[in-house]
Amino acid sequence: MALLLKEQIDKRWPDQAKCTCTGGPHLYEITCARETLAELCGWLFIDMRLKFATLVVEEASREWRLRYIFYGGAGAVWVHVLASSPCSEESFPSIVESVHAADWHEREAEDMFGLTFAGHPRLGDFILHDDAWQENVQPMRHHFDPQMAIRFRKPAADWRPHRIVQEEGAFVMPVGPKFSGATESVHFLLETVGEDVIRFTPRLFYKWRAIEKLAEAKPAGRVLLLAERFAATTAFAHGLAYCQAVERICGAEVPPRAAALRIFLAELERLRQHAGAIQEICESTALVVAASGAGIVEEDLLRISGELTGHRYLFGMLAPGGLLVDLPDLACQRALRGSQQVLRQLEKLEARLRVSSSFLDRLEEVGLVAHQVATAYGLLGPVARASADAHDLRREHPYSGYEKFQFEVPSEEEGDGYARLRVLFAECRQSVRIMEQALDTVAGGSVCRSFPFRAGAALGWAEAPRGATFHWVRLDDQGYIDRYHVTAPSFANWHGFHAAVENFAFQDFPIMLASFDLSVSEADR
Amino acid sequence: MSHWVFNGIRTGIKTSAYPRRPETAAGVTPGLPRGRKLDAGEAKALMDTCPAEVFRLEDGRVLADVRRCIHCYRCMRIAPHPALWEQSYEWALQPGRETGFVSAFKKSINICVVDAGDCGSCLNEVRQLNNPYYNIHRLGFFITPTPRHADVLLVVGPVTDHMSLALQKVYNAMPTPKLVVAVGVCALSGGVFAESFACAGGVTDVLPIDVEVPGNPPPPLAIIHGLLVATGRKAPVDMPATPYQSGGSGP
Ligand code: SF4
Numbered sequence: 074m075a076l077l078l079k080e081q082i083d084k085r086w087p088d089q090a091k092c093t094c095t096g097g098p099h100l101y102e103i104t105c106a107r108e109t110l111a112e113l114c115g116w117l118f119i120d121m122r123l124k125f126a127t128l129v130v131e132e133a134s135r136e137w138r139l140r141y142i143f144y145g146g147a148g149a150v151w152v153h154v155l156a157s158s159p160c161s162e163e164s165f166p167s168i169v170e171s172v173h174a175a176d177w178h179e180r181e182a183e184d185m186f187g188l189t190f191a192g193h194p195r196l197g198d199f200i201l202h203d204d205a206w207q208e209n210v211q212p213m214r215h216h217f218d219p220q221m222a223i224r225f226r227k228p229a230a231d232w233r234p235h236r237i238v239q240e241e242g243a244f245v246m247p248v249g250p251k252f253s254g255a256t257e258s259v260h261f262l263l264e265t266v267g268e269d270v271i272r273f274t275p276r277l278f279y280k281w282r283a284i285e286k287l288a289e290a291k292p293a294g295r296v297l298l299l300a301e302r303f304a305a306t307t308a309f310a311h312g313l314a315y316c317q318a319v320e321r322i323c324g325a326e327v328p329p330r331a332a333a334l335r336i337f338l339a340e341l342e343r344l345r346q347h348a349g350a351i352q353e354i355c356e357s358t359a360l361v362v363a364a365s366g367a368g369i370v371e372e373d374l375l376r377i378s379g380e381l382t383g384h385r386y387l388f389g390m391l392a393p394g395g396l397l398v399d400l401p402d403l404a405c406q407r408a409l410r411g412s413q414q415v416l417r418q419l420e421k422l423e424a425r426l427r428v429s430s431s432f433l434d435r436l437e438e439v440g441l442v443a444h445q446v447a448t449a450y451g452l453l454g455p456v457a458r459a460s461a462d463a464h465d466l467r468r469e470h471p472y473s474g475y476e477k478f479q480f481e482v483p484s485e486e487e488g489d490g491y492a493r494l495r496v497l498f499a500e501c502r503q504s505v506r507i508m509e510q511a512l513d514t515v516a517g518g519s520v521c522r523s524f525p526f527r528a529g530a531a532l533g534w535a536e537a538p539r540g541a542t543f544h545w546v547r548l549d550d551q552g553y554i555d556r557y558h559v560t561a562p563s564f565a566n567w568h569g570f571h572a573a574v575e576n577f578a579f580q581d582f583p584i585m586l587a588s589f590d591l592s593v594s595e596a597d598r
Numbered sequence: 599m600s601h602w603v604f605n606g607i608r609t610g611i612k613t614s615a616y617p618r619r620p621e622t623a624a625g626v627t628p629g630l631p632r633g634r635k636l637d638a639g640e641a642k643a644l645m646d647t648c649p650a651e652v653f654r655l656e657d658g659r660v661l662a663d664v665r666r667c668i669h670c671y672r673c674m675r676i677a678p679h680p681a682l683w684e685q686s687y688e689w690a691l692q693p694g695r696e697t698g699f700v701s702a703f704k705k706s707i708n709i710c711v712v713d714a715g716d717c718g719s720c721l722n723e724v725r726q727l728n729n730p731y732y733n734i735h736r737l738g739f740f741i742t743p744t745p746r747h748a749d750v751l752l753v754v755g756p757v758t759d760h761m762s763l764a765l766q767k768v769y770n771a772m773p774t775p776k777l778v779v780a781v782g783v784c785a786l787s788g789g790v791f792a793e794s795f796a797c798a799g800g801v802t803d804v805l806p807i808d809v810e811v812p813g814n815p816p817p818p819l820a821i822i823h824g825l826l827v828a829t830g831r832k833a834p835v836d837m838p839a840t841p842y843q844s845g846g847s848g849p
Binding site: 202205212219222223250251252253254255256257258278279280281282283284286287295298299302303304305306308349360361362363365366368369371372375376377378379380381383384385386388389397398425428429592593594595597 | 601602603605606609612623624625626627628629649668669670671672675676711712713714715716717718719721722723724725726728729730731732741742743745755756758759760761763764768789790791793794795796797814815817
């Protein structure tokens with residue numbers, strides 16, 4: 074497939090696109106004329122069945138550089154499609170007509186940089202809320218001055234929620250940003266004519282902290298703190314993807330001991346996050362004993378993490394080049410034993426849930442996501458795997474030595490809430506299995522190798538508990554950040570979430586929300 | 599479905615003995631740094647490792663303003679003369695005067711939680727409060743969805759620009775007397791997001807804070823301590839003023 078890709082592109086677009094194989098056999102860069110962009114991206118996405126990872130916009134001194142990153146397919150390749158234009162030319166053709174997964178990415182680029190994407194059906198009012206900011210605030214531009222933006226603040230006075238349903242008697246039920254008990258801040262517009270949710274529009278970015286802007290011109294070690302802390306329920310996975318990007322730029326090798334321990338910790342985090350997700354699902358169906366049982370397991374895992382690393386969310390373990398501190402083997406063994414015990418509890422819980430008909434009634438055939446929808450939206454993680462999209466970066470684009478591990482990628486066919494729950498349980502089993510192997514094979518030696526910084530850019534990736542996370546990093550030769558772009562799994566999953574909730578009754582909404590395990594801080598950044 | 603009942607009973611009691619007795623289980627807290635006595639050069643090395651400007655030098659002692667700590671562990675893991683570390687969890691402070699919560703209902707307090715842009719971990723620790731391990735209902739604390747019923751406003755996160763108005767509206771919708779408990783370093787000083795133009799850098803700029811709970815995130819026990827302090831059932835600590843302890847064990 075790899076060779077095929079280059080040949081086919083040369084044949085189809087001999088003058089418009091140039092495909093080169095850079096950095097290893099699996100990474101392709103295609104420089105593409107703007108007129109051909111949509112067609113070529115569509116071909117990669119639909120015909121070649123690649124997945125869309127992210128769109129990286131960079132403002133170079135004289136030109137815009139856009140990088141559409143695709144991955145996967147039969148050959149497990151990375152394909153970077155590059156398009157550029159002079160700085161004065163701020164319009165690009167939109168690719169969403171064929172690559173639906175890029176929808177929100179283009180909206181983000183429009184909001185952050187002021188680029189327009191010709192042919193995109195709906196730009197504006199995305200990250201920067203129109204009822205909070207005036208037009209023409211472009212925070213990611215180099216010349217952006219927050220003082221001016223704040224001083225001349227002029228929100229749109231006539232902002233109205235986006236409405237689709239125009240039926241007589243239709244109304245919009247707004248929910249949030251503050252709603253329910255202890256929930257993340259997000260706003261939902263639920264359109265209805267009565268019992269069912271007919272259209273659903275999430276309004277995200279209440280929690281937008283502009284971490285990509287914040288990272289600019291900061292040393293790489295400092296930005297690691299941000300990478301860990303912007304969505305800290307999965308801090309380790311994000312920190313790991315970030316560290317791998319920095320290491321890739323600088324050509325740094327991670328000592329084998331650190332690589333194995335990174336995997337151990339990443340799986341511990343997955344286990345904990347999945348236990349939390351299971352707890353939320355049980356709670357959303359008001360099955361109190363099960364919710365308490367899962368809650369006990371979650372806290373057990375938080376304590377195991379805290380005892381092992383000092384921190385319940387694994388902060389302060391990662392460092393570019395390895396780990397900040399070594400973990401004694403005995404402590405790791407203890408953590409593993411604890412995790413195995415926890416897994417037994419989870420298995421008991423699963424067995425009980427399986428025979429609780431009132432619980433199953435609320436999950437089965439609820440929040441359906443068809444396989445085609447999952448691929449079109451580029452859904453990620455357990456949500457995609459429950460819709461028969463058994464994709465996993467640990468398997469297809471292994472990092473940190475995952476290629477040496479034996480594990481399965483669980484998947485289900487139905488794409489409903491129950492399928493997602495089963496995937497979560499199955500993944501917990503696999504995580505413990507990987508942790509066991511990590512400790513069996515862990516070598517001795519140091520856990521960190523320092524390295525000199527180099528100018529350059531690279532993508533770091535990891536399979537976070539909620540799905541694939543991508544961190545694009547550009548460094549200067551002093552090790553300061555030029556550009557940092559994060560695409561976390563919940564960004565894609567929020568995009569597709571509406572497809573699951575539409576045409577369901579209101580009372581199922583909390584259950585569907587819980588079964589998607591969405592993180593707002595991951596999407597908002 | 600009866601198996602759930604038996605299963606629930608068989609699980610037994612998991613709940614922490616805190617606040618009656620200290621909690622001794624491992625992994626319930628990330629701990630906090632303590633100041634120590636160092637000479638000027640050593641102290642400078644320690645201060646330079648900390649990305650959050652926690653340490654300062656005063657009369658030959660290094661003092662730690664733990665309200666700023668973001669738990670990166672660099673002071674303990676890479677500084678040549680590491681900071682001392684304390685595995686405590688009673689961290690809540692009262693920045694202003696003694697508030698004296700004048701309410702007849704000290705033992706039945708409704709809490710409204712607002713996420714003003716947190717990273718998810720503070721909120722996850724708040725979620726644990728209803729977990730059997732912590733079960734705040736036994737202490738008379740209840741999380742309520744609506745501000746109208748709330749006595750205490752619990753805020754997490756650095757207060758993003760987009761959440762600022764919502765936060766004020768929630769506060770205004772609460773009946774008096776009311777208290778604000780700011781949970782986590784981001785709510786206290788913005789944490790790693792402090793410099794962002796899209797964040798207020800803490801709750802203080804928007805609302806008056808009555809009780810501060812440091813930590814990134816503060817563990818559930820620290821949040822419980824914060825709530826007990828808010829209702830006058832526990833004394834606050836006076837950490838910034840007593841950062842120096844001689845002795846103590848280094849890592
Ligand atoms: S843990 Fe990090 S932030 Fe906290 S005092 Fe130490 S160096 Fe500073």
